[in-house]
Amino acid sequence: MFISEALALGSATCIALSSMFINELNGRVPLMRLARWQLTAGLLITALAATIVGGWATLGSWQIWALAASGAVGIALASTTYFAAIYAAGPRVTALLFTLTSPFALALGYLALGETINLRQGLGVALILLGVLVAIGVRRRRPAPMIPLSDEQPIETPAPDEKRATLAGIALGAVTALGQAIGTLLARPAMASGVEPFTAMAVRSGLAVLCIWALLILPAVRRRTAPARKVDLLVAIAAAFFGPALGMSLLMAALETGDVGIVSTLSSMTPVVILPMVWLRSGRMPRPLAWAGAALAIVGTALTIA
Incomplete structure (x- = not known):
């Protein structure tokens, strides 16, 4: 009965794990190179899975x-601005802005598809958003390192003008949230018609890969290309498997029967799901407010899928 909700939560978990891998590359891999690695690996993985399960026949x-348009906005644009927002404003601010996907998706689902939610579900969505805001709204102890947009040596310290970098991160984060919401909306009719999820992600990733590699014609993107390290490539492939491949395929599967707004809200719980992962990786327990936010989000989830 709650298959779409479970798939959306599974998507949030996979994307959280992918973010942990991406964080390992912070300061080591330039933005556009990371985007090319991620999207290309995601395309190859999903295309292989689609071939194995015979999903191409469902297209x-x-x-x-519809899926190509969804990929252009929700992957080529939103994924690139997501990485850029992390490097410009840090993961906490980016995750905070990413929660805007839920209200964007709810509004678009209502305006374009006539989707509605009842009072209980609305309260659940509000609690999830509040929980995410509380969980990730704690100020970071120090700013995250910055990585340039082009393939040059990473910058190990933040930009000197913190205010300007923060404003840029806010803009990039908002664009990411809106792009993700629009991409989800564009994919919904195709998924409701019975397209196999891995196949849908292969199509979405295909156009995105063409766009991201086409950017190499720009001198600002390809200048001063530094040698790639094999270990960094392997970490990026692992991140692509859990993020663009498995995580986003689960999101596509959730859209087969779930409403755009509800699915987007549940999949936005990534910042909450990532808390125990950060604890295990760093050995430092997140602050009490973070756990309080996680508890609110769990209660909201229960109301949403009850």
């Missing part, structure tokens, strides 16, 4: 166009 011409 029609209009689904291809």
